[in-house]
Amino acid sequence: MSRSVDLFVIGGGSGGVRAARIAAGHGAKVMLAEEYRLGGTCVIRGCVPKKLFVYAGRYAHDLEDMAGYGWTVENARFDWPTLIARKDAEIGRLEGIYRRNLAAPGVEIVDERAVIEGPNTVRLVGSGEVIEARYILIAVGAHPALGPAIPGCELAITSNEAFHLPQLPRRIIVQGGGYIAVEFACLFRALGCEVSLVLRADQILRGFDEDVRTLVAAEMRHAGIDILTGRTLTGIAKAEGGKRVSLSDGSELVVEEVMLAIGRLPNTQKLGLDTVGVALDKSGAVIVDAQGQTNVPSIYAVGDVTNRINLTPVAIREGHAFADTVFGNKPWTVDHSTVATAVFTEPEVGTVGLSEQAARDAGHQVDIYKAQFRPMRATLSGRETKMLVKLVVDAVSDKVLGCHVVGESAGEIIQMAAIAIGMGATKADFDRTVAVHPTAAEELVTLRSKAS
Numbered sequence: 001m002s003r004s005v006d007l008f009v010i011g012g013g014s015g016g017v018r019a020a021r022i023a024a025g026h027g028a029k030v031m032l033a034e035e036y037r038l039g040g041t042c043v044i045r046g047c048v049p050k051k052l053f054v055y056a057g058r059y060a061h062d063l064e065d066m067a068g069y070g071w072t073v074e075n076a077r078f079d080w081p082t083l084i085a086r087k088d089a090e091i092g093r094l095e096g097i098y099r100r101n102l103a104a105p106g107v108e109i110v111d112e113r114a115v116i117e118g119p120n121t122v123r124l125v126g127s128g129e130v131i132e133a134r135y136i137l138i139a140v141g142a143h144p145a146l147g148p149a150i151p152g153c154e155l156a157i158t159s160n161e162a163f164h165l166p167q168l169p170r171r172i173i174v175q176g177g178g179y180i181a182v183e184f185a186c187l188f189r190a191l192g193c194e195v196s197l198v199l200r201a202d203q204i205l206r207g208f209d210e211d212v213r214t215l216v217a218a219e220m221r222h223a224g225i226d227i228l229t230g231r232t233l234t235g236i237a238k239a240e241g242g243k244r245v246s247l248s249d250g251s252e253l254v255v256e257e258v259m260l261a262i263g264r265l266p267n268t269q270k271l272g273l274d275t276v277g278v279a280l281d282k283s284g285a286v287i288v289d290a291q292g293q294t295n296v297p298s299i300y301a302v303g304d305v306t307n308r309i310n311l312t313p314v315a316i317r318e319g320h321a322f323a324d325t326v327f328g329n330k331p332w333t334v335d336h337s338t339v340a341t342a343v344f345t346e347p348e349v350g351t352v353g354l355s356e357q358a359a360r361d362a363g364h365q366v367d368i369y370k371a372q373f374r375p376m377r378a379t380l381s382g383r384e385t386k387m388l389v390k391l392v393v394d395a396v397s398d399k400v401l402g403c404h405v406v407g408e409s410a411g412e413i414i415q416m417a418a419i420a421i422g423m424g425a426t427k428a429d430f431d432r433t434v435a436v437h438p439t440a441a442e443e444l445v446t447l448r449s450k451a452s
């Protein structure tokens with residue numbers, strides 16, 4: 001007789017782990033299958049190792065900036081293998097914590113791939129065991145897109161491999177204009193690589209506020225990143241000392257490494273979804289309602305596989321809401337409307353709410369308040385850099401619709417702004433707040449004159 005559980009979670013990433021833990025806490029019998037490593041994309045090959053790399057790059061800037069403050073640092077040098085080994089150790093430590101956190105409330109972990117065989121049936125691919133489940137949660141995440149196949153595309157890496165490069169490439173091409181592409185372009189540059197960023201669009205970071213996009217692109221160019229817009233890669237071939245890359249404008253570049261960061265696709269292939277008739281959208285993402293339920297009532301989905309807002313905290317929330325709703329008799333849904341996010345470029349971006357353009361497109365009459373200035377730290381360091389703070393305000397209600405920050409600690413700053421904006425803060429509320437001085441964030445409460 002096959003074993004049976006209340007909940008079978010497929011995928012041990014941000015969304016799946018949270019759902020499993022909360023459901024088990026509500027008394028459900030839970031089994032979770034993970035085919036690679038517990039923690040999923042964020043912990044193993046996403047947010048966490050990326051941020052560690054970003055920190056590594058920032059020390060290079062700190063070393064440059066220190067002289068202006070009176071410091072002399074001699075013989076500083078960077079060792080990539082040390083960074084990789086220490087990063088790997090940290091990821092291993094976090095993975096262990098995930099395993100223990102699942103085991104504590106009694107979740108049974110199976111370290112293998114699982115596929116769906118029926119509305120209430122899952123098969124473990126390795127052992128062949130079939131498990132009956134009252135509910136199935138699809139939390140399988142996404143994988144890097146490789147785009148239209150170009151000759152030699154197998155010679156390129158994606159973010160997955162970037163975390164394990166045996167050596168730091170001296171010269172790299174990154175293709176893509178989204179946040180993963182620009183973050184990697186910046187961190188490789190900070191670590192001393194020559195970087196070209198190739199993108200089809202005419203500007204990086206589609207969907208972000210135009211002022212943010214313009215400033216970050218200008219700062220990246222100033223840092224020496226060659227941003228090649230309106231172009232794509234057309235071929236990659238092995239060459240003396242690396243790889244020869246052909247671009248759609250007819251030019252060629254020889255580099256040591258090529259990284260594709262051109263989007264991510266939901267992991268819905270070969271999962272058995274067609275056999276049970278789970279509906280997918282055009283991108284292959286699972287279609288769910290506000291509760292995460294698919295068109296098959298016993299099957300739910302959360303996180304990147306639903307391709308709504310593909311961020312870790314969102315996947316975690318969705319997993320939590322699912323478990324409370326289905327097993328805790330406490331139904332709630334995730335508010336996807338005002339999700340703050342950061343881009344760990346150099347300089348960093350923090351953003352929440354509507355861009356100026358999105359606010360206008362949504363029919364708001366908007367007042368714009370913004371300041372672009374040299375951060376205080378850059379005065380003595382001599383670093384040529386600018387910081388931006390911008391508020392998009394509804395001219396009729398005075399409500400702050402969007403807040404955009406570029407500069408040091410923008411991600412930290414925006415987390416606090418997100419609370420205010422989520423509570424419906426008006427520009428008058430920002431103005432009433434006494435500034436913290438001297439900080440960069442104080443600009444948010446001292447913006448007086450309208451830019452437009």
Ligand SMILES: Cc1cc2nc3c(=O)[nH]c(=O)nc-3n(C[C@H](O)[C@H](O)[C@H](O)COP(=O)(O)OP(=O)(O)OC[C@H]3O[C@@H](n4cnc5c(N)ncnc54)[C@H](O)[C@@H]3O)c2cc1C
Nearest residue numbers: 011013014015035040041046114140141303304310311312
């Ligand atoms: C380079 C990079 C940087 C990122 N940086 C950030 C950031 O700074 N901030 C942020 O908020 N987000 C960031 N993200 C996005 C974030 O990682 C994802 O939004 C988040 O991990 C989604 O969680 P999830 O649970 O939906 O899926 P995942 O975390 O991807 O977990 C899915 C898991 O399911 C497993 N799996 C798949 N199929 C099966 C199967 N059939 N059987 C068993 N297991 C299976 C996979 O191995 C995986 O472990 C980044 C992503 C990348 C790639």
